Amino acid sequence: MSLFKKHDLWQKLVWPWRPESDREAGSGIVANFLLHWFPNRVSLRSLAFSASLYLGTITFVVFLVLTVTGVVLMFLYVPSVERAYWSIKDLDYAVSFGWLLRRLHRISAHLMVALVFLHMFRVFLTGSYKAGEVVRSARPFNWVLGVTLLVMTLLLSFTGYLLPWDQLAFWAITVGTNIAASVPAVGETIRQFLLGGTVIGQPTLIRFYVLHCALLPLALFAVAAWHMWRIRKDGGLAIVEQDRIHALTREPAAPKKSKTYSVLGIASGTTVQVNDPTTLNEENSVPSTPFLTVRILLVTLLTLAVSIGLALVVQAPLEAAANPEVTPNPAKAPWYFLGLQEMVGYSALMGGVIVPTIVILGLMLIPFLDREQKNIGFWFSDGSGKNWGIFGLVYGLATTCGCLAIALLLPMRSLFPTIESQFFFDLVNPATFLLLLFAAMYFVVLKKTKSTRYAAIATFCAFIIAFVILTYTGTALRGPNWDFYWPWQPWPDHPLAL
Amino acid sequence: MASSEAVGAAAGVSPDRNKDTRRGFLGRLTAAVAAIGALIAGWPLFRSLVPNVLYEPPKRFRIGAPENYQEGVTFLEEHRIYLIRESSNFHAISGICTHLGCTVKFSPFPMPQEETVRQFTYRALGEFHCPCHGSRFRGEGTNYAGPAPRPLKCFHLEVSAATGELVVDVAAEVSRDVRLVV
Numbered sequence: 001m002s003l004f005k006k007h008d009l010w011q012k013l014v015w016p017w018r019p020e021s022d023r024e025a026g027s028g029i030v031a032n033f034l035l036h037w038f039p040n041r042v043s044l045r046s047l048a049f050s051a052s053l054y055l056g057t058i059t060f061v062v063f064l065v066l067t068v069t070g071v072v073l074m075f076l077y078v079p080s081v082e083r084a085y086w087s088i089k090d091l092d093y094a095v096s097f098g099w100l101l102r103r104l105h106r107i108s109a110h111l112m113v114a115l116v117f118l119h120m121f122r123v124f125l126t127g128s129y130k131a132g133e134v135v136r137s138a139r140p141f142n143w144v145l146g147v148t149l150l151v152m153t154l155l156l157s158f159t160g161y162l163l164p165w166d167q168l169a170f171w172a173i174t175v176g177t178n179i180a181a182s183v184p185a186v187g188e189t190i191r192q193f194l195l196g197g198t199v200i201g202q203p204t205l206i207r208f209y210v211l212h213c214a215l216l217p218l219a220l221f222a223v224a225a226w227h228m229w230r231i232r233k234d235g236g237l238a239i240v241e242q243d244r245i246h247a248l249t250r251e252p253a254a255p256k257k258s259k260t261y262s263v264l265g266i267a268s269g270t271t272v273q274v275n276d277p278t279t280l281n282e283e284n285s286v287p288s289t290p291f292l293t294v295r296i297l298l299v300t301l302l303t304l305a306v307s308i309g310l311a312l313v314v315q316a317p318l319e320a321a322a323n324p325e326v327t328p329n330p331a332k333a334p335w336y337f338l339g340l341q342e343m344v345g346y347s348a349l350m351g352g353v354i355v356p357t358i359v360i361l362g363l364m365l366i367p368f369l370d371r372e373q374k375n376i377g378f379w380f381s382d383g384s385g386k387n388w389g390i391f392g393l394v395y396g397l398a399t400t401c402g403c404l405a406i407a408l409l410l411p412m413r414s415l416f417p418t419i420e421s422q423f424f425f426d427l428v429n430p431a432t433f434l435l436l437l438f439a440a441m442y443f444v445v446l447k448k449t450k451s452t453r454y455a456a457i458a459t460f461c462a463f464i465i466a467f468v469i470l471t472y473t474g475t476a477l478r479g480p481n482w483d484f485y486w487p488w489q490p491w492p493d494h495p496l497a498l
Numbered sequence: 499m500a501s502s503e504a505v506g507a508a509a510g511v512s513p514d515r516n517k518d519t520r521r522g523f524l525g526r527l528t529a530a531v532a533a534i535g536a537l538i539a540g541w542p543l544f545r546s547l548v549p550n551v552l553y554e555p556p557k558r559f560r561i562g563a564p565e566n567y568q569e570g571v572t573f574l575e576e577h578r579i580y581l582i583r584e585s586s587n588f589h590a591i592s593g594i595c596t597h598l599g600c601t602v603k604f605s606p607f608p609m610p611q612e613e614t615v616r617q618f619t620y621r622a623l624g625e626f627h628c629p630c631h632g633s634r635f636r637g638e639g640t641n642y643a644g645p646a647p648r649p650l651k652c653f654h655l656e657v658s659a660a661t662g663e664l665v666v667d668v669a670a671e672v673s674r675d676v677r678l679v680v
Contacts (some may be wrong), residue, residue, distance in 0.1 A: 171600065178598035198554050207547075235680040325575040327601040329629035345631040345645055348597055413643055482632035482644075489642060 022287060024319045033318060036286040039232065041280040046237035049293060051126070051377065054299045055119035058226065062302040066490055067217065069105040077163065079209035080133055081202050084165035092318065104311040105121045109157050111307060113336050116153045120146065123391070124460050127453065128238035128374045129367040134248060135272040137234035140367030145227045147363045149420075154336065159212035161334055170322035171331040173208075179344060180351035188289065200324070235272050239377030243284055247277040282290040327482045338474025339467055346429040355431055360461070370452040383455055388445065388454040389461045396462030399437045400469045403430035408484050438462055517555060550634055557669040564588060564657070564664050564680045571604050579653065579666060587677040590666050591639050592651040600630035601617050602650070618675075624652065639674045649674060
């Protein structure tokens with residue numbers, strides 16, 4: 001006996017049913033697996049382009065592009081030190097459209113890293129990590145999931161970086177794994193576990209390959225699904241808080257009660273929908289289909305068009321095959337780690353371990369430090385928020401440039417030539433100064449405004465500009481021997497060699 | 499707000515409800531057994547990824563007869579080692595930067611010059627520069643600029659009794675002042 005009758009299957013494929021009313025269309029959508037991704041109706045505020053810039057959607061589309069191209073690349077790539085480099089060469093020169101697959105995969109990876117940062121900036125600046133007062137949603141937790149996704153994205157990109165097995169890959173991974181080794185006491189053990197030995201070789205390649213192709217994408221997919229499901233559970237984008245407040249002022253009557261389901265007794269409490277006073281009606285909302293689905297489709301198509309367009313224009317570089325005997329000069333990590341590499345140039349422990357740990361923990365803690373529930377969903381919260389944002393940008397610009405100047409003009413080792421203790425230089429260096437200056441600003445703004453939100457905005461904006469400046473310095477202003485060169489200064493033709 | 503109260507109430511009630519009851523005890527026992535089981539099951543998965551055998555180049559190897567080396571500095575590419583000969587004195591300095599593991603480059607001085615490092619004065623032929631983060635080392639290995647946390651390693655050097663060739667042991671570190679006299 002077959003599970004489906006032929007007729008049923010046909011019905012499922014063509015879906016000939018036509019709803020007679022919006023209500024019937026709505027329940028039809030909720031009953032359909034693909035269409036119930038979205039709620040029945042969607043608030044006009046959250047549909048507005050300025051509410052989200054659709055950055056999360058774009059990031060997910062780029063991730064899908066990476067998955068599809070990645071699976072095809074897995075058929076064509078051989079993860080062995082003898083053949084990895086040559087299978088990449090084959091992609092460029094022997095496989096039909098191999099060059100396109102590789103370029104598309106590479107440009108999408110860079111785009112994804114950039115997009116998760118931009119998405120984080122948007123969520124922070126619109127205060128979308130806040131729970132809201134009308135119904136306490138779990139958005140703070142969803143922000144933590146988001147920071148986890150950021151870390152996973154960076155790890156995915158980093159593990160993918162080794163696979164071409166060229167000089168760029170080999171030395172970026174050398175530098176990256178040695179940063180892990182600068183953790184006190186257990187650093188060398190961690191490094192050897194990552195490498196699967198004491199030097200980068202076949203065990204390293206296979207480890208990074210499995211992490212890149214199986215473990216990390218699966219984990220990222222699971223967390224990303226959770227991240228998006230939470231948005232539904234919290235009732236949509238953070239801007240719907242404004243709808244809720246509006247609904248409260250209009251009808252202060254008892255909130256409408258509706259059913260809630262706790263899954264097999266695992267999920268506790270009630271969903272936010274139960275106490276949500278918002279009634280989505282003709283005035284403040286539209287049906288998700290077609291209004292949201294068409295926009296998502298449009299964004300998806302635009303993202304595809306832009307990434308394919310970029311892939312046609314931007315070449316994927318491939319340097320000489322990996323050679324442990326020759327270090328390229330300068331040897332640089334991927335662009336999003338170059339800000340880190342710049343600080344690692346001051347101290348491996350401070351710049352490579354302590355600062356990133358504090359930044360990640362600090363990011364995760366934002367919703368728990370800043371519990372103000374005002375103006376959720378609006379950029380910079382309000383006018384003074386914007387001013388404090390500008391203040392943070394200017395302060396970050398000045399302090400970062402100042403610390404760079406110290407690093408270039410007054411290296412700590414020449415200031416204190418008599419001190420031999422490495423511990424001293426791990427503590428006293430420009431990266432530490434920058435960290436302390438930012439922490440000081442947070443507390444000064446907090447004391448002055450009595451607002452955790454304004455203090456957070458100023459610090460976050462300073463962090464953004466510091467990230468941009470340090471990344472730019474590492475990318476464009478560092479030449480052979482990691483010496484400083486202005487953009488208009490040519491690099492020496494023949495760097496000092498043996 | 500009502501929901502937060504409801505959540506708080508539920509959270510407040512549940513520990514009391516589970517405490518000191520047979521069901522609560524059995525629940526916690528099951529969770530503990532499951533956790534221990536997961537740890538035991540996870541250990542082989544983790545341990546199998548820590549290699550017991552390394553198929554890597556040997557740490558102790560021959561580098562040829564001492565008389566084949568010229569006066570001054572020779573870079574042994576495949577081993578990332580600088581071999582330095584001063585007439586009959588030999589010593590081996592690692593070419594791996596102590597910061598993040600890039601290969602340092604030897605920059606010879608136009609003329610050998612007297613240098614005072616660690617209270618010793620010696621004749622320096624040049625110094626080592628790292629291309630990755632700009633660390634600099636004196637000719638005898640001491641770090642003096644950039645982020646490198648330690649001096650370059652120096653390795654044990656001996657003459658093979660069987661063949662008369664020099665033997666380097668990169669697993670055995672020696673002081674920067676040790677010289678092999680041949």
